[in-house]
Amino acid sequence: METPIYILGIESSCDDTSASVICNAQILSNVVANQEVHAKYGGVVPELASRAHQQNIVPVVQQALAQANIGKEQLAAIAFTKGPGLMGSLLVGTSFAKSLALGLNIPLLDVNHMQAHILAHFIKSDDNKMPPFPFICLTISGGHTQIVKVTNYFEMEVLGETIDDAVGEAFDKSAKIIGLPYPGGPLIDKYAQLGNPKAYPFTKPKVGDLDFSFSGLKTGILYFIQKQQRINPNFIKENLNDICASIQFTIVEILMDKLKNAVKKTNIKHIAIAGGVSANSEIRKRLQLAEKHLGWTTYIPKFEYTTDNAAMIAISGYLKYLNKDYSDVSVTAKARLKVTE
Template identity: 80%
Template sequence: MNKNKSIYILGIESSCDDTSAAVIYNGKILSNVIANQEVHAKYGGVVPELASRAHQQNIVPVIQQAIQKANIDKKDLNAIAFTRGPGLMGSLLVGTSFAKSLSLALNIPLIAVNHMQGHVLAHFIEEENQPKPTFPFLCLTISGGHTQIVKISDYFTMEVLGETLDDAVGEAFDKSAKILGLPYPGGPLIDKHAQLGNPNAFTFTKPKVDELNFSFSGLKTGILYFIQKKVKENPDFIKENLNDICASIQKTIVEILFDKLKLAVQKTGITQIAIAGGVSANSEIRKELKASEKKLGWTTYIPKFEYTTDNAGMIAIAGYLKYLKNNFSETNITATSRLKVSDN
């Protein structure tokens, strides 16, 4: 590994509905530009065809902006890192095609990155006052599409210890918000209302799932039936109790996550715990994780907000770590909508 050389890597992320580009210099982020797609809000979820079209419009200006903000010339770049998968196929193809073209045009290496590994490796971005986990550690990876407990033994040695058998936790938050009539994406709104409510106001049944796996579909159905019953009794029930409902839903989801995390610590003996993924921005999850340092003796790692949701900074750090190992990709590599966190 040559850490003395000046290494500039451009990261490109286009797995879902955000087009992002970042420039990293020896592990430090110089720019991290994200173009959001507002178009999906009126549909209550991401529309794949619209997402890929928006990526085509956004990718050139986003990459130009990232290079300008980093105050470098594209000729200074040493490699192009891009999200190969998992994600929406149409969206991934835009980033993959552009990354290949740019690496050929600049005659520099191409580095394929697993999106899920990027979320975990965001913890290794060089940031002031941001300690990095040491191996091995456990990472609770939570997003709109994933809920996993992963054992990280090395930068690219990851093993899934438990995962959701149906819906992801982000989906559980968003669908619960939809039941309450909140706009998409609803997860952050549940968090916002929950901070003003009583988490013990209502009780929801937690699913019983073996080992370290999760399930959220039953909880979602339980919330739906509960709301339907209460609204039948009182049409203003949601309006009158919104903060308490949100706080109670959030408490239940956080308890489900932490029950499994405690079990994982018990089974592995590993007490270094990190969180990653879009749902790791949730204030209650962050608060609970921090509290577990005193309560349970864990050492915890919480990423900066800007590295929780889909962003190219995490793709750039993964690309940098692969660059140090000379782990490059051929230009005939293809995007793939399905990848496990353990796939390199």
């Protein structure tokens, strides 16, 4: 019987305050407090986000410990998100983690949020298959779009990334163009289920083999909608499902094209996805089809580990703890941080 190693993970990079307790790679609790305040502004307001984190962090950590049924004295270490993210939000989590680690006299572990999205695949559960090294991970979220080659837990190489907007932003901005509320990505996914994905062809951007670009696509969608509305003012209302299905189909096609290029280039056929947009039903469906038709083995995380959550911070912290890769108390939050840092 292995000795239980309890680690508390804290995530506060954007607008969700989250705390999680892990015991030897198994999640005992994963508590997330969402911030409703941003919906009426159509996006995350940094100042409001950091204030909400300050209100949420103590109750969220208390709840995570209570759900895991352990006392804070049993913790072996505290892991927290160092970056990338919104500076004000990161500072709340960083300060809290430092104070708690100092108070309990236990190690502190700083975690790269982007690496954590990828390492969520190594959370132990009955139905979780873990990717073998090396594997390719498509990291897709509101702030990031990258193809990463993962050689071991903390050795990663970016093969391609977006040269402008992230894919999550492309979904949300397209949703805004057609009058859907923020966050619009999940709504596009919902209406797309009922529409024809080939109804309206949008032009795919021309960039390098493994790089992405979404700003031109957004502009193309905007002009298309404006033109159609001049002809028929009720165009969006009458064709909402088809519009959403066509937008989603184009975006997912772009992602799949780049993944195919990455497989060709590296000859690695173990493909994982990570990040908030990996909750999208179309990308999940297309990856499952690729298993059948392209001979890939695909790894799709559980829904609760796709968006920002502390379970992924806790598993990253646990892996760092095993390496004795502790942080100094002078560690600072970083708003910008590459996945390789």
